Amino acid sequence: MAPLIEPTEIWRLPPSGEIRRYDQWLSPTEQHDLWRHLTGTHIDWHQPLLHVFGRKVSPSRREAWIADPNIQYQYSGQRLKAQPWTTELRQLSTHLFYMFGTPFNAVLLNHYAHGHEQMGWHSDNEPELGRNPVIASISLGAQRDFRFRPKNSAHGAPITMALPAGSLLLMAGDLQHHWEHSLPQRRRVALPRINLTFRRIVESNTSNDRFNGVT
Template sequence: MSDLFGQTMLPDGSMEYFPHWLSRGNSDKLLSRLLSDIAWQQPSITIYGKRHPIPRLQAWMGDRPHTYRYSGTDFTSVTWPDYLASLAKELSQIAGVEFNSVLLNLYRNGQDSMGWHSDDEPELGETPVIASLSLGAERDFTLRPSGATRQAHSLPLQHGSLLIMKAGMQSDWQHALPRRARVSEPRINLTFRKIIAA
């Protein structure tokens, strides 16, 4: 199912990329299943005291209800379907971390995006490892060192690819998924995470 070795990205080795982790057929199947199965939502978050709907749709799932606080809002996971539980298990073996939850993002087209951030919430522990699976439209994943104001790297994430963000990634780097006006097709990204119970 997967390439055995990923490509090491970034000089410090804090990311590993598997361009064809899922076959074309399995990627197509998973994409259409998620598009129709998932109860996609567009919550609002608080930025400088003002509520804004996020510029994408999302869903938060896990092996049981986990609460995750993000931009002033609490999200509680719903129990994941069996096929996501199996995917989590397989990815846990590759990443060496027991994932118990997944944040699903749906970028309906190139107008949807995610701003600069690190996934460094306390619920993720000291050195979070995140497995990120991409499906659908190819979109650029951009990186900059924490504290910098300019993009340093851009990596197009293709249909069926897997990106492992390892220890150090969330403390040393920020990442984003910028708008791309010419993209008209949807993209789904699943970020598998390990939430440490409070």
């Protein structure tokens, strides 16, 4: 993991959301080792079963939820069953704590087999994440586009950014309350990708905004 490097790019999205991307945060060797770890026998991957507008939907991507004991989380009507931390994921979480000051207690893993697999528009604004969640997202494997759009067009125009292998993306401030994000299909992408989003689950109505501009 790169030490306390400067972000490659920063976006400030109104009213007071912030996105930072750190390219090559993981070296090629670290990416390779982490990929092998996540695709070996340590992680129990499964297909999500979501409840969307009264219908059951099972997107083909696979996911896994790693969390401290007793941490409950649900999104799109599914309650995630937590798996215990592995040493490798715990180390990443500790490093992110030193960078951003957020004691992450969970990580959601998403595995996309190729560019047909995607994640639709949503915000990470579940009550368990508290107010102004700080989310750190690591990308491995195929580079994919990542999109943001405002819930209110007065806040600006949609943004598309690339998430290269080994990059770290930080989402902070009130971003999740005013903007949505998605990982669109990219049919020409033939290779798999894994994304890890480190999160802190807190009681509802509690501020999660401990990020104070540390680079």
